[in-house]
Amino acid sequence: xxxxxxxxxxxxxxxxxxxxxxxxxxxxxPFCIDWRERYRGRARAVVRPGSTAEVASVVRCCAAHSxxxxxxxxxxxxxxxxxxxxxxxEVVISLSRLNRVRAIDKDNATMTVEAGMPLAAVQDAAAQAxxxxxxxxxxxxxxxxxxxxxxxxxxxxxLRYGNARDLVLGxxxxxxxxxxxxxxxxxxxxxxxxxxxxxxxxxxxxLGIITAALLKLFPKPRTSTTxxxxxxxxxxxxxxxxxxxxxxxxxxxxxxxxxxxxVALACAQFPAMTDPLPxxxxxxxxxxxxxxxxxxxxxxxxxxxxxxxxxxxxxxxTIAQSESxxxxxxxxxxxxxxxxxxxGPNMKHDISVPVSRIPVFLDRAREAxxxxxxxxxxxxxxxxGDGNLHYNLSPPLGVEAAAFIAETARANRIVYDLVAEHGGxxxxxxxxxxxxxxDLAHYKPAIDIELMRRIKQALDPHSxxxxxxVLP
Amino acid sequence: xxxxxxxxxxxxxxxxxxxxxxxxxxxxxPFCIDWRERYRGRARAVVRPGSTAEVASVVRCCAAHSxxxxxxxxxxxxxxxxxxxxxxxEVVISLSRLNRVRAIDKDNATMTVEAGMPLAAVQDAAAQAxxxxxxxxxxxxxxxxxxxxxxxxxxxxxLRYGNARDLVLGxxxxxxxxxxxxxxxxxxxxxxxxxxxxxxxxxxxxLGIITAALLKLFPKPRTSTTxxxxxxxxxxxxxxxxxxxxxxxxxxxxxxxxxxxxVALACAQFPAMTDPLPxxxxxxxxxxxxxxxxxxxxxxxxxxxxxxxxxxxxxxxTIAQSESxxxxxxxxxxxxxxxxxxxGPNMKHDISVPVSRIPVFLDRAREAxxxxxxxxxxxxxxxxGDGNLHYNLSPPLGVEAAAFIAETARANRIVYDLVAEHGGxxxxxxxxxxxxxxDLAHYKPAIDIELMRRIKQALDPHSxxxxxxVLP
Numbered sequence: 040x041x042x043x044x045x046x047x048x049x050x051x052x053x054x055x056x057x058x059x060x061x062x063x064x065x066x067x068x069p070f071c072i073d074w075r076e077r078y079r080g081r082a083r084a085v086v087r088p089g090s091t092a093e094v095a096s097v098v099r100c101c102a103a104h105s106x107x108x109x110x111x112x113x114x115x116x117x118x119x120x121x122x123x124x125x126x127x128x129e130v131v132i133s134l135s136r137l138n139r140v141r142a143i144d145k146d147n148a149t150m151t152v153e154a155g156m157p158l159a160a161v162q163d164a165a166a167q168a169x170x171x172x173x174x175x176x177x178x179x180x181x182x183x184x185x186x187x188x189x190x191x192x193x194x195x196x197x198l199r200y201g202n203a204r205d206l207v208l209g210x211x212x213x214x215x216x217x218x219x220x221x222x223x224x225x226x227x228x229x230x231x232x233x234x235x236x237x238x239x240x241x242x243x244x245x246l247g248i249i250t251a252a253l254l255k256l257f258p259k260p261r262t263s264t265t266x267x268x269x270x271x272x273x274x275x276x277x278x279x280x281x282x283x284x285x286x287x288x289x290x291x292x293x294x295x296x297x298x299x300x301x302v303a304l305a306c307a308q309f310p311a312m313t314d315p316l317p318x319x320x321x322x323x324x325x326x327x328x329x330x331x332x333x334x335x336x337x338x339x340x341x342x343x344x345x346x347x348x349x350x351x352x353x354x355x356x357t358i359a360q361s362e363s364x365x366x367x368x369x370x371x372x373x374x375x376x377x378x379x380x381x382x383g384p385n386m387k388h389d390i391s392v393p394v395s396r397i398p399v400f401l402d403r404a405r406e407a408x409x410x411x412x413x414x415x416x417x418x419x420x421x422x423x424g425d426g427n428l429h430y431n432l433s434p435p436l437g438v439e440a441a442a443f444i445a446e447t448a449r450a451n452r453i454v455y456d457l458v459a460e461h462g463g464x465x466x467x468x469x470x471x472x473x474x475x476x477x478d479l480a481h482y483k484p485a486i487d488i489e490l491m492r493r494i495k496q497a498l499d500p501h502s503x504x505x506x507x508x509v510l511p
Numbered sequence: 512x513x514x515x516x517x518x519x520x521x522x523x524x525x526x527x528x529x530x531x532x533x534x535x536x537x538x539x540x541p542f543c544i545d546w547r548e549r550y551r552g553r554a555r556a557v558v559r560p561g562s563t564a565e566v567a568s569v570v571r572c573c574a575a576h577s578x579x580x581x582x583x584x585x586x587x588x589x590x591x592x593x594x595x596x597x598x599x600x601e602v603v604i605s606l607s608r609l610n611r612v613r614a615i616d617k618d619n620a621t622m623t624v625e626a627g628m629p630l631a632a633v634q635d636a637a638a639q640a641x642x643x644x645x646x647x648x649x650x651x652x653x654x655x656x657x658x659x660x661x662x663x664x665x666x667x668x669x670l671r672y673g674n675a676r677d678l679v680l681g682x683x684x685x686x687x688x689x690x691x692x693x694x695x696x697x698x699x700x701x702x703x704x705x706x707x708x709x710x711x712x713x714x715x716x717x718l719g720i721i722t723a724a725l726l727k728l729f730p731k732p733r734t735s736t737t738x739x740x741x742x743x744x745x746x747x748x749x750x751x752x753x754x755x756x757x758x759x760x761x762x763x764x765x766x767x768x769x770x771x772x773x774v775a776l777a778c779a780q781f782p783a784m785t786d787p788l789p790x791x792x793x794x795x796x797x798x799x800x801x802x803x804x805x806x807x808x809x810x811x812x813x814x815x816x817x818x819x820x821x822x823x824x825x826x827x828x829t830i831a832q833s834e835s836x837x838x839x840x841x842x843x844x845x846x847x848x849x850x851x852x853x854x855g856p857n858m859k860h861d862i863s864v865p866v867s868r869i870p871v872f873l874d875r876a877r878e879a880x881x882x883x884x885x886x887x888x889x890x891x892x893x894x895x896g897d898g899n900l901h902y903n904l905s906p907p908l909g910v911e912a913a914a915f916i917a918e919t920a921r922a923n924r925i926v927y928d929l930v931a932e933h934g935g936x937x938x939x940x941x942x943x944x945x946x947x948x949x950d951l952a953h954y955k956p957a958i959d960i961e962l963m964r965r966i967k968q969a970l971d972p973h974s975x976x977x978x979x980x981v982l983p
Contacts, residue, residue: 146749146867147898148756169757193700199761202700205677220958225865227897228665228674229936230713232943232951232981233963237709241702258760277618284620285641288730288802289671289761330760331811339803393697395618425699426619464701471704479704486692490970491705497969498962509704 047104051086051130054096059087059136070111070131071123074178078119078473081127082109089136091153091211091219091250098248098503099217101130107506108132110244112154112186115178117389118472120190120243120508129506134185137250143168148256149208149225154185154249161254170256173200177373185249191241193468198424199292199328200257202468203240209253210236215246215499223253238498243470244505246498260292260328264337265365268344268356269319273423274398275352276323280424282352283325286343290336293326294424301375301420308378312371316355323423324372372420379418379431384440386447388430388454392463397426400461407453408432412446427467430454455482471509480511519576523558523602526568531559531608542583542603543595546650550591550945553599554581561608563625563683563691563722570720570975571689573602579978580604582716584626584658587650589861590944592662592715592980601978606657609722615640620728621680621697626657626721633726642728645672649845657721663713665940670896671764671800672729674940675712681725682708687718687971695725710970715942716977718970732764732800736809737837740816740828741791745895746870747824748795752896754824755797758815762808765798766896773847773892780850784843788827795895796844844892851890851903856912858919860902860926864935869898872933879925880904884918899939902926927954943981952983 052060061067062084071080083106088094101108107129111121123129137153138160144150145168152161158179165172174187176194186192188210192203200206211221222236239247270276273296280294299320306312316322329336340358347353359365379385392400401419408415414435421428432450434443455465455478465478480488491510495502524532533539534556543552555578560566573580579601583593595601609625610632616622617640624633630651637644646659648666658664660682664675672678683693694708711719742748745768752766771792778784788794801808812830819825831837851857864872873891880887886907893900904922906915927937927950937950952960963982967974 144865144867146753147865148753149865191702191706193702197699201677204706205673218958220962222959224934224936226863226934226936226939227669228863228894228899228939230663230665230940230942231936231938231947232955232959233714233718233966234663234676234709234712235959235962237706238966240706242705246705258757260760281618281620284802285730286803288732330756331758335807391698391700393616393619393621395616422700427700462696462698464696464698464703466703467698467700468702470702475703483704486690487694487704487707490692490707493969494705494710494966497965 047100047106048084050100051084051097054100055086055088055093059089061085070114070133073119073122074115075117078122080123080125082123082129082131083127085131085133087133087136091137091213094132094213094248094250095217095219097132098213098215102215102217102501102503105501106130107503109505110134110248112183113157113178113181115182115186116190116472117469118474120470120472121186122473124507132248134183134250140164141251144225145170147225149253150256151223151251151253152184153251154183156184158182158184158187165256166259168256169259171259172206172254172256174203174206184252188240188252189242189244189249190470193422193425193427195422196292197422198294199289206255207236207240207252208255210239210249211251212239212247212249215501215504220247223251225253238494243472243509245495245509246504248504258330260330261332262329262334262336263365264327264340265359265368266325266340266344266356267315267368268323268325269316269354270321270323270352271354272398273321273401276321276423277394277398279323279347279352280394282347283343286339287327287336290327290329291325292328293324295324295372295421296423296428297322297324297372297375297420298417300416301418302371304382304418305371305374305378308381309374312374315357315368319354324368375418375420376429379433382433384444385418386432386444386450388451389467389469390430390454390458390463390465391425391427391467392458392461394423394426396461397423397428400457400463404430404454404457407457408450411449411453414438473508476509476511519572519578520556522572523556523569526572527558527560527565531561533557542586542605545591545594546587547589550594552595552597554595554601554603555599557603557605559605559608563609563685566604566685566720566722567689567691569604570685570687574687574689574973574975577973578602579975581977582606582720584655585629585650585653587654587658588662588944589941590946592942592944593658594945596979604720606655606722612636613723616697617642619697621725622728623695623723623725624656625723626655628656630654630656630659637728638731641731643731644726644728646675646678656724660712660724661714661716661721662942665894665897665899667894668764669894670766671761678727679708679712679724680727682711682721683723684711684719684721687973687976692719695723697725710966715944715981717967717981718976720976730802732802733804734801734806734808735837736799736812737831737840738797738812738816738828739787739840740795740797741788741826742793742795742824743826744870745793745873748793748895749866749870751795751819751824752866754819755815758811759799759808762799762801763797764800765796767796767844767893768895768900769794769796769844769847769892770889772888773890774843776854776890777843777846777850780853781846784846787829787840791826796840847890847892848901851905854905856916857890858904858916858922860923861939861941862902862926862930862935862937863897863899863939864930864933866895866898868933869895869900872929872935876902876926876929879929880922883921883925886910945980948981948983
């Protein structure tokens, strides 16, 4: 092939043009450090193809030179999944220039977008068509849809709409040998052979490079309600989740758990925040949405909460009376990670267990961690509706941050052992990347890793795609 | 391994016991013919293991003897996917004795069931726990959940709940070498490596044998509404679908298209049926359900239909005033296939195209088929909400059935070529089995088939699992 002739860099240049290949240290650097600044890699070059055909040519060229590839979209991985290694032998393929909406089909309730579109831009394009693309997460202004799909992103609306995987009807992918595979048909039912797109969703760029996707769209909510309820303990919160689901069905789009310590932390770090219902140990933030314009969903949430107060499950509750009150409740929830960061270094755990086992898991984990780290402070919040908690730990008062962070491995082992014991996951929504490969090796059954290797071998036999990520 | 010592049949007998291995022709015969009686195969034996461990031992034993395996659940495949070949060298593994509910977790809204449970029994077990398992299809009394999952079954509630694949959180699978792989954790978020269960869902027993599954459950609907609306053409029906989705959101669980010819056929063959709104060319059957007990969903459907009548999209409509009226409307819809069968032989096409392209596809197909088969009668109905139509053809009046059926290949080519031209699927929900392997070879891009072969090679290198199915 023409693109493989001669030395690598001139060949790549001939594909994408001089302006779209970066080799100077200062140009390459931003692509070689992850968002949390935990990994600093090096790369031969950053290549910025402008089309799927160019991505394919670049991959063929790299394959011909046996040069490994790191696909990168918004570079917001929390696990170093899009950061090249320190060895510096890799080429970063940035998908950012593939950022068009290719099509919106309102009657089919679908849209086709390129991998480099920021998630917020995808949401906006759907909204402009009068429809909803429901994937939503903190990084949505800077993350890109190709990254969301290759990491099977979660977010705040999984309870109702599922993870990123569930929002995809079709993909376009450049394979490890530079050929293109695509199925962008937009069918809700298609049982003609193996569902190949599932291989590329959530495999973090190790099996192929997603260049475009055909996404499901949904009716836009026209009535929304946000409530904040105080409960005595997490078991009661789990019971309330069941009651709210039974009352609201799919209109229950969010059910977040927040501890009193989280509220106190957010209010301490952000003086504009206020505690909506002081004096209780746990809270839930309830979001309900309805496609209908004049839905009784607010009255239904009120009635369900009144029943729960009468039944003694809920101690107190407040329903937002305006959009600004609703925003204030969500803002309180969303400022917790930032408040914790401002307060100083901490340990984060993105875990899930079956919803039913969250109360016992929390009790057991607290018991074990209190014994190991007396005075430890717990910052526990997250998507109770999906069983996904951000189980974060701040150092005991008076303990040096550095000394505390040095204990990360010991704390992780305690938390992840108990997660495993309760049938849970040590990486609910963030993936594996570089950061959790050792955890994967430790906690995943050997047969799973063997099957993953066989799939990797089948699709990327020379291990050119994002090597050293995911697979241990 | 002990189970592989000596000749095959005694070895199998020692695993499952004398009573659970069938070898006499009359015992084996029912397992060797498909539900539509199109394929008659032979088998060395039918083995009926009573546990996953026994399934694994049977597979190891067959692998040691290089004997191919046909996994079989309810044996209701419409494509011969569970029927052994005529050569008679295969062993059928019947999953019917694996028929227990292993667990129901109400707080997690999940249940764990074995592969041999009839779908209706799965639905009943969920209902007894106060929850809904929404997969529903005509064969639900006899099909089994393992077959539903390995064929990624569709059915009447896909618009709201998705296909079978979307209802699964975990699987237990016996691999081609007789080892067991399982992930029955019940997590809604788990991004620890490749999502291996996706390989086994929808691959029709060619990559592994599903022995158990952990399924999602949903709130039970407590308010339901069924309506029947007359429209001038299919384009109007597609517009109405968008309007109803916008008004009802997820409460719209079914949106079925029915032609006037279908209604006439059902009423002619089943005199108890009546035409709800005579004199229009097309109808839609609308089902809306709400988890809330006193939901205004009926009023919302009425209002949306009143708007559509005022706007001229809907010509007339009726809303069921009782459960028996609702049942009568669904019964009319569900009797169409039987009415057509009673009327005589016909050709069936289980197709999908993007919802937005259904009107133009129907026009083009009719034009082409009228030219090829003057007087052809069209029996068109199906799940418009998912773009999935049952596009069935009955012979022109006066044409001999046998002469008509002899034209199947020519008619299929016309229909499937146009399906492909409109970005559709020639097998929306029934799969490939034996029947559509040649169509797969013809219509699927070569790269898809190559990727499927690589996956097959990775998971079943000796091609022992359901050989000659799916892959061309």
